[in-house]
Each structure stands twice: as structure tokens, then as C-alpha cells.
């Protein structure tokens with residue numbers, strides 16, 4: 001009897017701390033219809049739509065804030081046959097848009113995917129404006145033969161407008177947004193249906209969310225030089241303007257459940273960036289008439305060329321250095337350009353000669 005008591009006491013001494021540690025480290029599983037991973041534009045939109053269709057939704061975001069790369073987008077959102085285009089009598093069509101995209105993608109794009117983008121582009125714009133986004137301005141960008149880039153009035157940056165609109169809709173919804181909760185694994189059942197998502201929170205606690213569906217909206221991998229050089233070694237030494245959140249988490253999440261990947265090596269470089277600030281200088285400046293000159297003062301390319309061709313031309317210039325020149329007529333309707341002036345990366349002068357001396 002005495003021995004049994006001792007064994008029970010020892011067992012209790014072992015099991016109680018183990019269960020306490022388990023409760024501390026692992027929370028009990030919860031269950032929802034849909035888990036959305038990533039609170040950028042993609043994940044926030046998917047969460048709102050899932051909720052609209054009656055699903056209970058948990059939206060996981062690994063960073064302490066929403067927005068990912070979306071908040072960095074500046075130039076605008078391309079769409080065709082929108083009320084904004086009609087109002088301005090812009091003669092565009094789905095076919096012209098398709099051909100522009102195919103040309104930019106050297107014909108390597110999936111036409112099926114382009115059609116999804118084009119067919120839904122006007123609805124995407126209206127969906128956002130119905131939620132309160134200002135997408136009233138329309139501009140033209142390099143690689144497009146028509147003005148179809150929708151952005152806030154006065155040429156304000158698109159990303160902050162979209163993120164502000166979506167995050168305010170999320171706050172008003174019943175979507176359960178969990179900041180600093182990172183998805184680490186998706187588990188399938190024996191029939192290959194999604195069973196649960198494993199999550200780690202900011203205190204190191206690991207827990208499961210049982211669900212019927214999962215939307216992986218973790219963005220790209222352009223924020224990780226290790227990843228982009230792995231997929232395209234030609235990009236060794238390149239800087240990035242991406243958010244530090246863009247670390248390609250989808251690759252591990254989806255690979256473990258048997259996803260196949262395609263076209264991972266096609267990574268687009270952007271011609272105009274400030275290397276000191278790791279900041280992308282919006283294409284809309286060139287779209288509004290800004291010109292590029294090399295450090296000999298020579299204009300070396302058509303500024304409206306596709307990004308990859310223009311990037312190649314730019315890298316062939318002396319010291320791989322060029323200047324983007326714009327005047328008041330370009331700046332005024334494009335409020336986004338004021339950010340660069342505020343950051344002191346713009347040299348200003350009343351005459352070209354003086355400007356050349358400053359450069």
C-alpha cells in the first residue's frame with residue numbers, strides 16, 4: 001500500500017508539471033470554417049468575402065500590423081472597363097489589356113490566369129470603392145497602352161488606401177484577426193482535405209485551429225534575398241524594396257502538403273529605386289512624363305518600356321547610375337512624389353544647368 005502511495009505521488013509530481021507546461025505552451029484547439037493566412041490585400045479580401053458567404057473566419061498575421069507588401073504599393077491598380085475609365089472616355093478593352101500583359105510577360109504568362117485577372121478587374125475596383133476606397137484617379141503606366149491604373153484622387157499612393165479600407169472593414173466584421181500569430185503548418189486528413197492549421201503566437205505558444213478550408217495569402221518572397229537568389233541566381237547582389245514580411249512562407253506551408261510550384265524563377269526587377277533607402281520610385285512619375293538620363297546627361301531609353309527591358313538598359317549605363325527628372329507639371333497631380341521630396345532624395349532647382357551641377 002505504502003509503495004502504491006509513493007508511486008502515485010511520484011506520478012503526480014511528474015504529470016502535474018508536464019500538464020502545466022503543456023497548457024502553458026499549447027492552447028486547446030479551436031474550430032472555424034476558414035483559416036486565412038496573411039493579412040495583406042489578398043488575405044483581408046478573402047476573409048471579408050468568406051465572412052460575407054456565412055463562414056466563420058480566423059485571419060492569421062505574423063507581423064504586429066496588417067498590410068504586408070500591399071501597403072508599399074504606390075502607382076495604382078490596373079483594371080479595364082471601369083466606370084472611372086468610361087467617365088474619361090478611355091477606349092480600352094479586355095483584349096488590349098490581355099495583349100499588354102502578354103507582351104510584358106514575353107508570352108510566357110498563363111492566359112487562363114490573365115483572364116481571371118482581367119475579367120474580375122472592374123469588379124475588384126467597384127468592390128473596393130463600395131467599401132469606401134477612393135480610386136477616382138486614372139493614370140497610364142509603362143507596359144500599358146491605355147490609361148487603366150486606378151489610384152486615389154490627386155495621385156496618392158494606392159497601397160495605404162487599400163490597406164486602410166480593408167483593415168477598417170475587417171475591424172467592423174466578425175473576422176477574428178490575430179496579429180503576431182504565424183501559421184507554421186497545414187495538416188490534411190487521410191482524404192487529403194484540410195484538417196487544421198498549426199500556429200505559433202508571439203509568446204511562443206503553439207496551438208491548432210481546426211478548419212474546413214485554408215486560404216494561403218502569405219504574399220511573395222521578394223523580401224528574402226536568400227530566396228530570390230535561390231530561384232534566380234542572376235539576382236545575386238540585388239537590393240529589395242519588399243517588406244521584411246515577404247519571406248515566401250507559402251513555399252514551406254504548401255510544399256509539405258504536396259503543392260507543385262511553377263515559374264518561380266520569373267522575378268521582375270523594377271528600374272527606378274533609391275538604393276540608399278531601399279525605396280521604389282513609382283512608375284507613375286514616368287507615366288506622367290518623367291524622363292531618365294544617365295550621369296552624362298544622356299537620355300538613353302524610352303521610359304515607358306517594360307520594366308525588365310528598361311532595367312537592362314539602366315544597368316548598362318556608366319556606373320549603373322541614372323537620374324529621374326520631373327517638373328512641377330508632373331509632381332502636382334501626383335501626390336505620391338511628395339514623399340520622395342520629404343525624404344530629401346530629390347534635388348530641386350529652377351534651371352536645368354543648376355540641376356546638373358547639383359547632381
Ligand SMILES: Cc1cc2nc3c(=O)[nH]c(=O)nc-3n(C[C@H](O)[C@H](O)[C@H](O)COP(=O)(O)OP(=O)(O)OC[C@H]3O[C@@H](n4cnc5c(N)ncnc54)[C@H](O)[C@@H]3O)c2cc1C
Nearest residue numbers: 038040041042062068069070073075076183218219245249
Ligand atoms: C514597393 C512596391 C510597390 C508596389 N507597387 C504596386 C503597384 O503600384 N500596383 C500593384 O498592383 N502592385 C504593386 N506592388 C505589388 C503588390 O504590392 C503585391 O502584389 C500585393 O500587395 C500582394 O498582396 P498579398 O496580399 O498577396 O501579399 P502581402 O500584401 O505581402 O501580404 C501578405 C501577408 O502575409 C503575412 N504572412 C506571411 N507569412 C505568414 C505566415 N506564415 N503566417 C501569418 N502571416 C503571414 C505577411 O506578414 C503579410 O502581411 C508593389 C510592391 C512593392 C514591394
